[in-house]
Amino acid sequence: MNKLELRITVRDWLSVLLIGVLFSGFLSILGYYILNLSMIHGLLFGITLGFFITLYSLIFISAMNQYLLPRVGKGWWNAIAALFSFLSGFLGTLCTYAVVETTSLSVIDLFRLHPLQSASIIGILTYLMGALMYRFVKARNEKEHINSLFIQSRIASLETQLNPHFLYNALNSLAELIHQDPNKAEEAVLKISTFLRNTMGEKPLISLKDELRNVRDYIDLENIRFGGAITPLIEHDETALHRLIPKFSIQLLCENAIKHGFNTASSNFQIHISVINTEKLIIRVSNNGRPIQNTAFGIGLSNLQERFSHLCNGKLTIESLDPPTYTLELKVCHENFDR
Numbered sequence: 001m002n003k004l005e006l007r008i009t010v011r012d013w014l015s016v017l018l019i020g021v022l023f024s025g026f027l028s029i030l031g032y033y034i035l036n037l038s039m040i041h042g043l044l045f046g047i048t049l050g051f052f053i054t055l056y057s058l059i060f061i062s063a064m065n066q067y068l069l070p071r072v073g074k075g076w077w078n079a080i081a082a083l084f085s086f087l088s089g090f091l092g093t094l095c096t097y098a099v100v101e102t103t104s105l106s107v108i109d110l111f112r113l114h115p116l117q118s119a120s121i122i123g124i125l126t127y128l129m130g131a132l133m134y135r136f137v138k139a140r141n142e143k144e145h146i147n148s149l150f151i152q153s154r155i156a157s158l159e160t161q162l163n164p165h166f167l168y169n170a171l172n173s174l175a176e177l178i179h180q181d182p183n184k185a186e187e188a189v190l191k192i193s194t195f196l197r198n199t200m201g202e203k204p205l206i207s208l209k210d211e212l213r214n215v216r217d218y219i220d221l222e223n224i225r226f227g228g229a230i231t232p233l234i235e236h237d238e239t240a241l242h243r244l245i246p247k248f249s250i251q252l253l254c255e256n257a258i259k260h261g262f263n264t265a266s267s268n269f270q271i272h273i274s275v276i277n278t279e280k281l282i283i284r285v286s287n288n289g290r291p292i293q294n295t296a297f298g299i300g301l302s303n304l305q306e307r308f309s310h311l312c313n314g315k316l317t318i319e320s321l322d323p324p325t326y327t328l329e330l331k332v333c334h335e336n337f338d339r
Helices: 010-034 039-071 074-101 109-113 115-180 182-199 208-226 249-261 299-312
Strands: 205-207 230-235 244-246 269-277 281-287 315-320 325-330
Touching: 010 039, 039 074, 039 115, 074 109, 074 115, 109 115, 115 182, 115 208, 182 208, 205 208, 208 230, 208 244, 208 249, 208 269, 244 249, 244 299, 249 269, 249 281, 249 299, 249 325, 281 315, 299 315, 299 325
Parallel strands: 230 269
Antiparallel strands: 205 244, 269 281, 281 325, 315 325
């Protein structure tokens, strides 16, 4: 079953109701005016007609899409849709006629003298409008689906650029340790294995708790190379630990801090991570190393910024050059890109 062709949103139905009421109201006013009848009566008749046709369309088409079409071959779809669209207009017109007959509204003689024929004509018009709506909804849904696939592909591409970036650094550290300290080299291999196992899941979002655990593992791994000179200082609200954030986000900022801020002559390089849990999730990553010299984002930070935008409608900014401080602002994150 092609769900893209059957998916009609609440907004679609509200649009159909508005268009149907306006269209039928305008035509009724025009008809009543030509026949020298009350245009107010024509407007009320048209609004009632548009409402009942939309109501029957909602009932029939929703039931058809949910229960009938998924169980029959696609070759029958057009015929079944045509029948139900016609019935929506036919029954909607008869209901309008029955309601209006109980009021003092004037009715065009064609409806009063030939209700079935009139209802049939409007049923055919309803089918034609339904066919146009089907084409519009199908094209809209396909476009949204293509956009979603593109974004998912783009995010996967960005993540494949992040994984090797870390892995190259880790392997360089391992290469230095193999001959200097075999025990530390073995420890580094285990750390790399643990880190990759925790981060190689397919989902682009993980909990803040898991991301902070990855950060600690990453810094532990770097400390093997730098002799324990890097100290993580992490402050967070316990209620924030369940919040979803893009994978590698804080870890990448820590990696960037070590790459650009750490002075190998220093014996106490601190990376301070603070998390504020409000309607937005605000994460600050700062360090006591060298000031930021270049405010332009490189490949890693540009990729991170793009992932924030796609997944969380968030942003990455430089809050301070000295001490170097980056700020992440994230709204509610979603993996299904149909937001």
